[in-house]
Amino acid sequence: MNNNSKTLFARPEAMTDVVSHYCPGCTHGIIHRLAAEAIDSLGIREKTVGVAPVGCSVLAYNYFNCDFLEAPHGRAPAIATGFKRLRPDMMVFTYQGDGDLISIGMSEIMHAANRGEKLTAIFVNNAIYGMTGGQMAPTTLQGQITSTCPAGRDLNETGHPIRMTELLSGLVTPMYLERVSVHSPQHIIQAKKAIRKAFQYQMDNKGFSLIEVLSTCPTNWGQTPNESTDWLEGNMLPYYPLGCFKDSFAEEDK
Amino acid sequence: MTKVLMKGNEAIAEAAIKAGANNYFCYPITPQTEVAEYLAKRMPEVGGVFLQGESELAVANMIFGAAATGKRVFTTSSSPGISLMQEAISYMAGAELPCVIVNIMRGGPGLGGILPAQSDYFQSVKGGGHGDYRLLVLAPSSVQEAVDLMILSFDLADKYRNPVMMIGDGMIGQMMEPVEFPDKIESPDLPPKDWAITGAKGRKPQVVRSLFLDPYKLENSSWHLHEKYELMKKNEVRFEKYKVTDKNEIIIISYGTMARICQTAIDAVEAEGISVGLFRPISLFPFPQDEIYAEAIKKNIKEVLVIEMSTGQMVEDVERAVVGKKKVSFFGRTGGVVPSPEEVITQIKDMIRKKSKSKKKA
Amino acid sequence: MPGVKIDKNHCKGCELCVRACPQNILAMSKMIGIKGYFYAEMVDSSRCIGCQLCAITCPDVAIEVHTHGTSFALYEY
Numbered sequence: 001m002n003n004n005s006k007t008l009f010a011r012p013e014a015m016t017d018v019v020s021h022y023c024p025g026c027t028h029g030i031i032h033r034l035a036a037e038a039i040d041s042l043g044i045r046e047k048t049v050g051v052a053p054v055g056c057s058v059l060a061y062n063y064f065n066c067d068f069l070e071a072p073h074g075r076a077p078a079i080a081t082g083f084k085r086l087r088p089d090m091m092v093f094t095y096q097g098d099g100d101l102i103s104i105g106m107s108e109i110m111h112a113a114n115r116g117e118k119l120t121a122i123f124v125n126n127a128i129y130g131m132t133g134g135q136m137a138p139t140t141l142q143g144q145i146t147s148t149c150p151a152g153r154d155l156n157e158t159g160h161p162i163r164m165t166e167l168l169s170g171l172v173t174p175m176y177l178e179r180v181s182v183h184s185p186q187h188i189i190q191a192k193k194a195i196r197k198a199f200q201y202q203m204d205n206k207g208f209s210l211i212e213v214l215s216t217c218p219t220n221w222g223q224t225p226n227e228s229t230d231w232l233e234g235n236m237l238p239y240y241p242l243g244c245f246k247d248s249f250a251e252e253d254k
Numbered sequence: 255m256t257k258v259l260m261k262g263n264e265a266i267a268e269a270a271i272k273a274g275a276n277n278y279f280c281y282p283i284t285p286q287t288e289v290a291e292y293l294a295k296r297m298p299e300v301g302g303v304f305l306q307g308e309s310e311l312a313v314a315n316m317i318f319g320a321a322a323t324g325k326r327v328f329t330t331s332s333s334p335g336i337s338l339m340q341e342a343i344s345y346m347a348g349a350e351l352p353c354v355i356v357n358i359m360r361g362g363p364g365l366g367g368i369l370p371a372q373s374d375y376f377q378s379v380k381g382g383g384h385g386d387y388r389l390l391v392l393a394p395s396s397v398q399e400a401v402d403l404m405i406l407s408f409d410l411a412d413k414y415r416n417p418v419m420m421i422g423d424g425m426i427g428q429m430m431e432p433v434e435f436p437d438k439i440e441s442p443d444l445p446p447k448d449w450a451i452t453g454a455k456g457r458k459p460q461v462v463r464s465l466f467l468d469p470y471k472l473e474n475s476s477w478h479l480h481e482k483y484e485l486m487k488k489n490e491v492r493f494e495k496y497k498v499t500d501k502n503e504i505i506i507i508s509y510g511t512m513a514r515i516c517q518t519a520i521d522a523v524e525a526e527g528i529s530v531g532l533f534r535p536i537s538l539f540p541f542p543q544d545e546i547y548a549e550a551i552k553k554n555i556k557e558v559l560v561i562e563m564s565t566g567q568m569v570e571d572v573e574r575a576v577v578g579k580k581k582v583s584f585f586g587r588t589g590g591v592v593p594s595p596e597e598v599i600t601q602i603k604d605m606i607r608k609k610s611k612s613k614k615k616a
Numbered sequence: 617m618p619g620v621k622i623d624k625n626h627c628k629g630c631e632l633c634v635r636a637c638p639q640n641i642l643a644m645s646k647m648i649g650i651k652g653y654f655y656a657e658m659v660d661s662s663r664c665i666g667c668q669l670c671a672i673t674c675p676d677v678a679i680e681v682h683t684h685g686t687s688f689a690l691y692e693y
Contacts, residue, residue, distance in 0.1 A: 008618065009671040009681040009693075020676060024653065025630030029675030046455035051319075052463075061461040067451045069322050070463035072345050075315040078307065082319025083451070085303045086277055086327070090453055108315070111308035185636050185669040189693055218630075225630040 012036040014045045014065050021059055025225020027182045027215045028056055031124055031195075032063050034188070035093065038196040039066065042203060048091040049083060051076040053105075055097035056130040074105025077112035080119050091202055093120040099129045102138040102162050109168075113208050116173040120198045121210040123164065126217040127236060134220030138162045141235055146220070161239060165212045169245040175207030177246040181214035181237070183229040194244075206249060214240055257432040262397045262422070263288035265433045266330065266356060267296065269404035272435050275326035275354065276302025279316040281309060281335060284368040285424040286358035289330040310335035314342030314355075321351040322462045324450025326408050330356035332424075333366065333374050337382065343417055344383030347479065348464030350449070352411035354404070355389075356420045358427035361590040369590025370424030372510055375567035378419050379539045386476045388483045390418045390490060391538040393509045397431035403536070405439060410490065412444040414482050421538070423563055425511045425592070487540040496520065498531035498549065504605060505549050506532045507572050508561040512593070516561055519598035530602055538568070546575040550582075556609050558582045561598060563591075618666025618683035622656050626678035629653035633670035633679060639663045642670055668693060 011017065014036035022028045039045050045066050052060040054073035061068035071079040076094040084092045101109050101123050112119065128146055129135040135148040139161050143152040153161075165179045176198055180191035191213055198209035214236050216228035223231055244250070260268070267289045270278070276297060280290040290306065297304035303320070307313035310331050320327040331339065336357045346353060359374045361367035378391045390410055394400035400422055407418040451462055466472035496517050498505065508516045513534040520530045533549050535542050550558050558580050560569040569584040576582050585601045587593045620642075627649055633656050634642045641664060645657040656678075658664065667690055671679040 005682055005684040006687060007680065007682050008666055008687065009668045009679070011677045011680075015677060019626055019651070022675065024628035025632055025675060027675055029677065030673070033677055047453040049451055049453070058465060061459075061463065065459055066454050067459050068461045068463075069319060069451060070349070070461065070465055071318075072315065072341055075312070075318075075342070078312040078315035079319035079322075081305070081307075081312075082279060082316030082327075083322055084319075085305055085316070086320045086323045086325050107308055108312050111312065185672045188672050189691065192693065225632050226635050229632070 012040045014039040016063055016065050018062050020063055022056065023219040025216065025218045025228065026056070028124060030182045030188055031122065031213050031215065032060065034182070034192045034195045035095070035122060036064060037192060038199045041196060042199055044091045044199070044203065047089065048093065051080045051092065051094040053096040053100035055100050057095055057097060057124065058131065060095050074100050074103070075108055076100065077105065077108040077117070077119070077121065081112050081115070081117045084117060084119060088118065091120070091199065093122060093199070095122045096124065097130065098123070098125045098127065098137045098139040102164050110171070113168050113174045113210065114171045116175070116207045118202055118205055119208055120202045121208070122195065123210055123212045124215045125164070125212055125240065126215040127161070128217050128220045130217050130220055141239055163240060165210065165245050168210060173208065174210065174246060175248045176201050176209035178244040179212040179214070179240060179242050181232065181242055183214065183216060183232040201249065257434050259430055260397065260433050261288060261428065261430045262400055263358065263427040264292040265397050265401050266404050266427070267292045268435060269401040270328050270354070270408070271296065271300055271302070272439060273326065273405040273408040275328050275408055276300045277320050277325055277327040278302065279305050279307055279313045279320065279327070279329050281307055281313050281331065283310070283332045283335045285360055285370070286330050286332050286356070286427045288427070289356070310338035311341070314339035317353050318342050318346050318349070318351060321346060321353045322451045324447035324452070328354040328356065330358065332358050332360050333362050336374065336377065340383040343389070344385050344387060345464050346417045347387035347389070348385060348475070349462050350415040351417070351462065352415050353417050354407040354411055354420065355417055356404070359421055359423045361588065367590040368424070370511070370592060371563045371588055371590055372423050372512060373564040373567065373588055374421060375538065375562070375564060378421050379541070379571070387479055388539055390414065390416060390486055390540070392418070392420045392492070393536060393538050394420065394422050394426055395510050395513050395534065397426065397429065398433045400426050401433050401435060405436070409441055409444065412447070413442070414486060416482060423510050423512070490537055491540045491542050491545065492536035493542040493545055494534045494536060496532040496534065497524070498533065499529065500552065500554050501529040502531035502554055503528065503556050503609070504530045504559050504602060505555050506530060506559045506561055507535070507546060507568070508532065509535045509538065509568065512561055512563050515593060515595055516598055518595040519602065522595060522599050523602050528602060528606055541571050541575070543571070543575040546572060547577070547579070550576040550580045555580060557605055559601065559605065560584045561593070561601070562586045563593070564588045617685065618664050618681065618687060619661045620658055620664060620670060621680045621682065622658065623678045624649040624655045625651065626676045627653060627655035628676055629655060630675060631656070632673045632675065636669045636673040638667060638669065639665060
């Protein structure tokens with residue numbers, strides 16, 4: 001490269017050079033990158049701690065260049081609460097899947113959010129349990145086939161999929177709740193802004209932020225990566241509308 | 255420092271602060287909620303962290319997160335609450351995180367009752383969670399000893415990088431006794447906490463975790479934990495003897511407040527010419543196995559009598575220690591019923607009478 | 617003149633970048649990377665406009681985008 005060449009896009013410093021274990025086309029990798037880019041741009045890598053869940057992203061600590069804690073299934077918000085309360089000067093983010101956060105961890109996320117823990121919660125919704133091989137999750141859509149609802153999710157049996165961001169926005173305390181998606185470059189660019197703002201709010205000590213990120217799971221949906229992005233667009237977006245459900249500081253930014 | 259009349263729960267709370275553990279997460283449960291009420295006022299005075307979580311399960315995970323900072327942290331609960339904490343305790347043992355957990359025991363199982371009992375012995379000593387791990391378990395029999403063991407627990411937790419549990423029946427928490435706090439606490443030289451999560455500044459990132467997908471790595475980790483527990487067995491056995499002489503006909507093995515009740519009984523029968531000794535384990539893990547064996551095999555000892563406020567749990571460890579050399583019998587009340595000294599005296603006399611009758615027959 | 621660099625051994629052949637490229641100048645190679653995936657490769661670098669959409673959509677950060685001389689930002693990423 002000659003002297004006036006410039007790098008427009010490269011791996012963020014907060015991300016390691018490790019080839020991830022994620023399946024080809026799984027958008028976990030993109031969400032990791034967006035978090036790492038936010039950490040880099042805010043210059044907080046050296047005082048950031050991530051809390052990894054149990055699920056596909058249990059090995060997240062191999063892909064981030066910052067300290068990490070590994071939480072029991074569903075307990076990341078409680079682990080993060082304990083850490084942040086003793087080290088309010090450090091940046092703490094949790095990274096959880098839908099089974100981890102909504103199913104077993106529903107109590108922990110609701111109370112961490114309601115206490116207004118000054119955390120950045122990244123919540124990946126791919127409508128299925130990935131790591132354990134494609135079982136029904138609380139976010140599995142009606143009629144969606146998984147290994148534990150082989151005839152398609154039957155709402156009479158299991159109730160409706162849970163819209164977590166709307167549920168959380170019923171609480172008074174949380175400061176910033178937004179649902180984004182990473183199934184296309186244009187959506188990824190929006191998602192990056194939201195994730196960055198969530199980290200920014202933590203730096204400004206403003207309160208609890210959660211970003212729900214719609215994500216694909218090609219392997220367990222039984223589709224190619226590109227088909228998965230189409231399936232997400234056609235099936236998940238209608239049920240999980242994107243947008244900001246709560247932003248207590250939106251006016252200030254204008 | 256002057257003596258202060260204090261309730262056990264509050265003394266335990268103050269002891270933790272004296273040990274520099276001004277980080278406390280809790281959930282209300284009888285009979286130990288006064289610890290939380292005391293610290294709700296006291297922690298702000300010492301600039302500490304106080305937080306009431308949404309469940310003991312969440313609280314135990316908050317302890318995990320807090321312990322990862324390297325600072326001293328503790329929680330207190332009671333039997334059903336301690337059951338909810340077992341998952342996080344197993345994770346902390348696996349991730350080698352130091353912390354102190356106090357169980358002011360109540361009657362079980364299930365919702366059980368709220369009166370004192372010792373029916374959580376197995377849960378604490380044999381490991382209530384999953385995997386190859388143990389907890390160092392200490393059992394005070396007075397409010398003063400609860401204070402001393404609380405302070406010691408934090409040193410042991412840091413020394414072995416392992417959760418330490420202090421268990422006392424409800425009376426330890428509820429009764430008031432004069433207690434003295436040490437002015438200055440010189441902690442022994444403890445290993446540096448370079449494992450603590452402080453941010454990857456000037457060093458490679460660190461991870462606190464207990465996951466080892468590679469079986470050989472998990473096995474290594476488990477044997478490493480095992481070595482720590484062997485070290486505990488070597489260095490951390492604690493017990494106390496009361497009126498143990500070579501005239502004893504019976505040796506009683508009992509811990510916690512149950513042991514104090516036995517002391518009253520021992521004094522009473524002594525006046526009637528019956529010599530009984532008491533061996534009181536203070537560390538339940540590591541269990542004073544060799545020391546109990548040494549007492550039991552003495553020629554003057556005709557029988558070992560284990561007395562607990564449960565249907566018999568520690569008795570199994572005593573049997574293991576005595577390896578059949580002497581008859582081990584058990585007496586216990588549970589569910590919150592606390593045996594009176596008279597009941598213990600009756601037990602002793604029945605044994606002596608049975609012994610003398612069998613001698614006549616032989 | 618912008619261009620991309622694709623790391624053969626990070627790419628898992630998911631083809632998301634192929635569809636994302638507005639110039640349709642990315643395609644799957646006949647060769648495989650170290651893990652046995654057909655990796656993506658640039659077919660005609662002369663038509664690359666440095667829009668970074670391929671790199672943005674890559675789940676494995678296998679794509680770097682560089683430019684020489686003048687470059688213009690199409691959007692803020």
